[in-house]
Amino acid sequence: MALIVQKYGGSSVSDAESIKRVAKRVAEAKKAGNDVVVVVSAMGDTTDELIDLANQVTPMPPQREMDILLTAGERISMSLLAMAINNLGVKAKSFTGQQAGVITDAVYGKAHIVDVVPVRIRETIEKGTVAIVAGFQGVNKSSNDVTTLGRGGSDTTAVALAAGLSADVCEIYTDVDGVFTADPRIVPSAKKVDRITYEEMLEMAACGAKVLMLRCVEFGRRYGVPIHVRSSFSGKTGTLVTNVPAVVGAGAANAASEETEESTVEDPIITGVAHDRSEAKITIVGVPDVPxxxxxxxxxxxxxxxxxxxxxxxxxxxxxxxxxxxxTLPEADGPQALAALRAVKDEIKFDSLQFDDQIGKVSLIGAGMKSSPGVSAKLFAALRDAGINIEMISTSEIRISVVTRQDSLNDAVRAVHTAFGLDGDVEAVVYAGTGR
Amino acid sequence: MALIVQKYGGSSVSDAESIKRVAKRVAEAKKAGNDVVVVVSAMGDTTDELIDLANQVTPMPPQREMDILLTAGERISMSLLAMAINNLGVKAKSFTGQQAGVITDAVYGKAHIVDVVPVRIRETIEKGTVAIVAGFQGVNKSSNDVTTLGRGGSDTTAVALAAGLSADVCEIYTDVDGVFTADPRIVPSAKKVDRITYEEMLEMAACGAKVLMLRCVEFGRRYGVPIHVRSSFSGKTGTLVTNVPAVVGAGAANAASEETEESTVEDPIITGVAHDRSEAKITIVGVPDVPxxxxxxxxxxxxxxxxxxxxxxxxxxxxxxxxxxxxTLPEADGPQALAALRAVKDEIKFDSLQFDDQIGKVSLIGAGMKSSPGVSAKLFAALRDAGINIEMISTSEIRISVVTRQDSLNDAVRAVHTAFGLDGDVEAVVYAGTGR
Incomplete structure (x- = not known):
C-alpha cells in the first residue's frame, strides 16, 4: 500500500463529465489499496474568466483581493470532485490550501510555500478517506489571508504536499503522455522519455518544455519526491522524474530500465531537445570596452x-x-530593461540599443554529455547542414543552448532531434488542449 | 458618524456594472463620514449555477462539500466589490464568513449562527477601511469547516454582524423600495410602509411577504438591531423595522413620524396584507373523536x-x-407528512387522507388590531362582498389569516387592501428581478 499524491490540471477537470472521469481514476487508485491525496486546479478557463471579471471592475485590482477571487476557482473544482468520488462509493473530503496547511509568504499572486503542515490531510487519509486539496493556494501565516502561488502553482502544491506527507510518489496528470524528447507538435517522431533526473528536467523546463514548471521540479529535487508525469486521458505509464539517472540504453531516449539489462555505453545520453520562443534579445551597440x-x-x-x-x-x-x-531575456521583461538602459546611456556612453523579439532558442539536454566530448560539435554540424545560423551559444554541464532566428526554430529542433538519434518509429499522440 | 452595515443581494451585484454601482453607493456612505461594513451575496444566479453543476456530478452531493462549493459564490462577489471600491479611492478589504468571525453550528446547508466574533472586522473599520463580508456563510467551530446558512442567509449575516458590532443600523438593499402594504404586483396601489415593528414584520414574513426572511427579523428583534429595507436602484428612504411602533396617523399606512405630530387615533393600524401560495392542506377524514x-x-x-x-x-x-x-403546511413538506400519516392509519383508525395544493392564504397584519374590535368582521365582510369563500381561519394578536382557493387569492388580497383603506394614490414601482 502506497501513499500517492495525484494532481489534475484545469483541462482534466474542465466540466462535469471530465470531473467524473477523474473521480473514477482516483477511486481506482484508492480501491487498489493506496492512500490517495488529490490536488486539483480550477476548472478549465475559470481562472481566466475571473481575471476578466476583475479587469471589468477595475484596471488595478489589489493583489490581496485578486487572490481571494482566484481561489474561488479551486473551491469549486475540489468540492465537485469530492462529490463525484463519494458518488462512486469512496469517501472523499475537500480542503482549501489553508485547511491543508499550505503556508506561504505574503507575496500575493506569486507566493512561495514556506511550510506544509498537513495535519488534517493526515487525519483524513488515516480514516481511509481520500483528501482533495485545492491547488495553487495557501495561507499567509502572518495575516491569515489566502494567497495564490502563481503559474504552475498547483504542481508545486502537489509536490510540496507529497514532501510534507512523505508520499511514495507525486503523480502529475496532464494532457500529454509525459515528457518527450521534443515537442511532438514540432517533431512528430518525438518519443516519450521514461525516466529523467531532476537536473535534466530543470534544464528542460528552464529551456521551454512546458509540461512541468521549474518551481515544482526544484521542490521535488530539494525533498527527493519522485514525480510521475502522465496523461489523465490514458492509462499509460508516463515519465518518472527522480534523482536516479536513466540506464544507458541502446538508443538516445532512455528505455525502461527493466528492458535494458544488456545495456552498453554507446552514445552520450541525450534526454531531449527543448525550445523556447518567448525570449528576446537586447544588443547594446558601441560600449566602451573598459573594466x-x-x-x-x-x-x-x-x-x-x-x-x-x-x-x-x-x-x-x-x-x-x-x-x-x-x-537574452523574457520578451515581457524587454520594455523595462530598455527603459532602465536608456536612463544610463550618458553614464555608460554606449551608442544605441537594439531590441530583437524574433529569436528562438533550441536546447539539447542530457546528463550524459558532461563526460562526452564532441556533443557540441555534432550539434553545430547538424544546424549547419540544415542551413541554420547560430547567433548565440550558452552551455551548462548538461545542456547546450543556441539562439537562432525564430522562423527557423522548428527546423533547428527537428535537425538536432534527428542528429542525436532521438527519432522514434511511431508518431507521438498529441491531445487537444493545454496543460496547466 | 455612524456605524452602518449594508447588505446587497445577488440581483444588486449581478454583473461588473452593478458591482460598480454598489461600490459607488458604499463609497458615498464612507465618504459621508460613516464606518461601513458591507455584506454581499453571490452574483446573480451563481448559486443556482453551482447547484446545477453539483447535480451534474452526483444525484446526492454530500452537504459538507455542497457548502464548500456554494461559498465560492460570495468569494467572487466580495473580492470584486472590494476591488471596485478601492478603485474609487476608498480602502476596502473582503473577508469570508470565517474571517469575519461568523460562527455556526454544524448543520451544513442551513446552519444557525451561534456567535459572532468580528475581531478582524472591528480592526478593519478602525483603520478607516470598508470591510466587505461574504454573506450566507460561516464556520463550524468544532470542525473548522465552512457552512452555509440556507435561504435568506445573507440577510441574517448582515443583522448578526450589525448586532455583534453594535451598529447603528443594518441596511438591507434589495430590488424593491421597502415593505409594502401588499405585493405591488397584485395590488398596484399598494403603498410603501415607512416604519414597522419587528412583530409585524415577523407576521408579514411568516405570511408570505418575501422582502425579509423570518430568521433575519427574529435576529434583529432579539438584539434590537434597526433594519432599514431599501432599494439599491434608487436613493429613496425605505422601510425601517424597529421595536418602536409607527405613530398612528391619518390613514392606515403609517406616515413618517415627523409628519404626524397632529396624529389622532382614527382607525386601528393595519400595516399590510400578505399572501402565500406555497402552502397545501391535508385533511384527515373520519377520525374517531376520542381524547x-x-x-x-x-x-x-x-x-x-x-x-x-x-x-x-x-x-x-x-x-x-x-x-x-x-x-396546512408548506407544499414541499406534503409528501413526507402524508407518508407518515399513512403509516399510522391502522393505529389511528381514520378513513382517508386528502391533499389539496390549490389553496391560498391572505393575512391582514397590524399591531393596532389587538385593541380594536371589529377587524375580523370587516375582513370577512370584504371577502364575502368579493364573492370569496373562506375555508380556514387563524388569528394571532396582530394578524388574521384566511385560507381561500388559490385562484381567488389575488382578488382576496385586493378586496382586503381596499376595505382597510390601504390603497395609495400612485402606483408602486415594481423593479425587475427578485431579491434574495
Missing part, C-alpha cells in the same frame, strides 16, 4: 526586474575600443 | 419534519363519533 562596464550594465538590467538568460560580448574593435554586448 | 387522537396525529406529522401552520377540527358528527381534521 566595470559590463558589471554596471547588468546591475542596471537586474534592478529593472528583468531575468537575464544568455550573454554574449564581442571582441572589441582595436581601432575604436568599442564593443557590442547582447543578452 | 389523544389529535395529539398523536400532530406528533406523527411533526416527526416527519413538516412545519404545520393552521389547524381546523370540525365538530364531530353525533351519529358516528367521527370528525375531520385539516391542517
Amino acid at each position: 566595470g562596464t559590463a558589471a554596471r550594465i547588468f546591475e542596471v538590467v537586474a534592478t529593472s526586474g528583468a531575468n537575464i538568460d544568455m550573454i554574449v560580448q564581442n571582441v572589441s574593435a582595436a581601432a575604436t575600443g568599442l564593443t557590442d554586448i547582447s543578452f | 389523544g387522537t389529535a395529539a398523536r396525529i400532530f406528533e406523527v406529522v411533526a416527526t416527519s419534519g413538516a412545519n404545520i401552520d393552521m389547524i381546523v377540527q370540525n365538530v364531530s358528527a353525533a351519529a358516528t363519533g367521527l370528525t375531520d381534521i385539516s391542517f
Whole structure:
C-alpha cells in the first residue's frame, strides 16, 4: 500500500463529465489499496474568466483581493470532485490550501510555500478517506489571508504536499503522455522519455518544455519526491522524474530500465531537445570596452526586474575600443530593461540599443554529455547542414543552448532531434488542449 | 458618524456594472463620514449555477462539500466589490464568513449562527477601511469547516454582524423600495410602509411577504438591531423595522413620524396584507373523536419534519363519533407528512387522507388590531362582498389569516387592501428581478 499524491490540471477537470472521469481514476487508485491525496486546479478557463471579471471592475485590482477571487476557482473544482468520488462509493473530503496547511509568504499572486503542515490531510487519509486539496493556494501565516502561488502553482502544491506527507510518489496528470524528447507538435517522431533526473528536467523546463514548471521540479529535487508525469486521458505509464539517472540504453531516449539489462555505453545520453520562443534579445551597440562596464550594465538590467538568460560580448574593435554586448531575456521583461538602459546611456556612453523579439532558442539536454566530448560539435554540424545560423551559444554541464532566428526554430529542433538519434518509429499522440 | 452595515443581494451585484454601482453607493456612505461594513451575496444566479453543476456530478452531493462549493459564490462577489471600491479611492478589504468571525453550528446547508466574533472586522473599520463580508456563510467551530446558512442567509449575516458590532443600523438593499402594504404586483396601489415593528414584520414574513426572511427579523428583534429595507436602484428612504411602533396617523399606512405630530387615533393600524401560495392542506377524514387522537396525529406529522401552520377540527358528527381534521403546511413538506400519516392509519383508525395544493392564504397584519374590535368582521365582510369563500381561519394578536382557493387569492388580497383603506394614490414601482 502506497501513499500517492495525484494532481489534475484545469483541462482534466474542465466540466462535469471530465470531473467524473477523474473521480473514477482516483477511486481506482484508492480501491487498489493506496492512500490517495488529490490536488486539483480550477476548472478549465475559470481562472481566466475571473481575471476578466476583475479587469471589468477595475484596471488595478489589489493583489490581496485578486487572490481571494482566484481561489474561488479551486473551491469549486475540489468540492465537485469530492462529490463525484463519494458518488462512486469512496469517501472523499475537500480542503482549501489553508485547511491543508499550505503556508506561504505574503507575496500575493506569486507566493512561495514556506511550510506544509498537513495535519488534517493526515487525519483524513488515516480514516481511509481520500483528501482533495485545492491547488495553487495557501495561507499567509502572518495575516491569515489566502494567497495564490502563481503559474504552475498547483504542481508545486502537489509536490510540496507529497514532501510534507512523505508520499511514495507525486503523480502529475496532464494532457500529454509525459515528457518527450521534443515537442511532438514540432517533431512528430518525438518519443516519450521514461525516466529523467531532476537536473535534466530543470534544464528542460528552464529551456521551454512546458509540461512541468521549474518551481515544482526544484521542490521535488530539494525533498527527493519522485514525480510521475502522465496523461489523465490514458492509462499509460508516463515519465518518472527522480534523482536516479536513466540506464544507458541502446538508443538516445532512455528505455525502461527493466528492458535494458544488456545495456552498453554507446552514445552520450541525450534526454531531449527543448525550445523556447518567448525570449528576446537586447544588443547594446558601441560600449566602451573598459573594466566595470559590463558589471554596471547588468546591475542596471537586474534592478529593472528583468531575468537575464544568455550573454554574449564581442571582441572589441582595436581601432575604436568599442564593443557590442547582447543578452537574452523574457520578451515581457524587454520594455523595462530598455527603459532602465536608456536612463544610463550618458553614464555608460554606449551608442544605441537594439531590441530583437524574433529569436528562438533550441536546447539539447542530457546528463550524459558532461563526460562526452564532441556533443557540441555534432550539434553545430547538424544546424549547419540544415542551413541554420547560430547567433548565440550558452552551455551548462548538461545542456547546450543556441539562439537562432525564430522562423527557423522548428527546423533547428527537428535537425538536432534527428542528429542525436532521438527519432522514434511511431508518431507521438498529441491531445487537444493545454496543460496547466 | 455612524456605524452602518449594508447588505446587497445577488440581483444588486449581478454583473461588473452593478458591482460598480454598489461600490459607488458604499463609497458615498464612507465618504459621508460613516464606518461601513458591507455584506454581499453571490452574483446573480451563481448559486443556482453551482447547484446545477453539483447535480451534474452526483444525484446526492454530500452537504459538507455542497457548502464548500456554494461559498465560492460570495468569494467572487466580495473580492470584486472590494476591488471596485478601492478603485474609487476608498480602502476596502473582503473577508469570508470565517474571517469575519461568523460562527455556526454544524448543520451544513442551513446552519444557525451561534456567535459572532468580528475581531478582524472591528480592526478593519478602525483603520478607516470598508470591510466587505461574504454573506450566507460561516464556520463550524468544532470542525473548522465552512457552512452555509440556507435561504435568506445573507440577510441574517448582515443583522448578526450589525448586532455583534453594535451598529447603528443594518441596511438591507434589495430590488424593491421597502415593505409594502401588499405585493405591488397584485395590488398596484399598494403603498410603501415607512416604519414597522419587528412583530409585524415577523407576521408579514411568516405570511408570505418575501422582502425579509423570518430568521433575519427574529435576529434583529432579539438584539434590537434597526433594519432599514431599501432599494439599491434608487436613493429613496425605505422601510425601517424597529421595536418602536409607527405613530398612528391619518390613514392606515403609517406616515413618517415627523409628519404626524397632529396624529389622532382614527382607525386601528393595519400595516399590510400578505399572501402565500406555497402552502397545501391535508385533511384527515373520519377520525374517531376520542381524547389523544389529535395529539398523536400532530406528533406523527411533526416527526416527519413538516412545519404545520393552521389547524381546523370540525365538530364531530353525533351519529358516528367521527370528525375531520385539516391542517396546512408548506407544499414541499406534503409528501413526507402524508407518508407518515399513512403509516399510522391502522393505529389511528381514520378513513382517508386528502391533499389539496390549490389553496391560498391572505393575512391582514397590524399591531393596532389587538385593541380594536371589529377587524375580523370587516375582513370577512370584504371577502364575502368579493364573492370569496373562506375555508380556514387563524388569528394571532396582530394578524388574521384566511385560507381561500388559490385562484381567488389575488382578488382576496385586493378586496382586503381596499376595505382597510390601504390603497395609495400612485402606483408602486415594481423593479425587475427578485431579491434574495
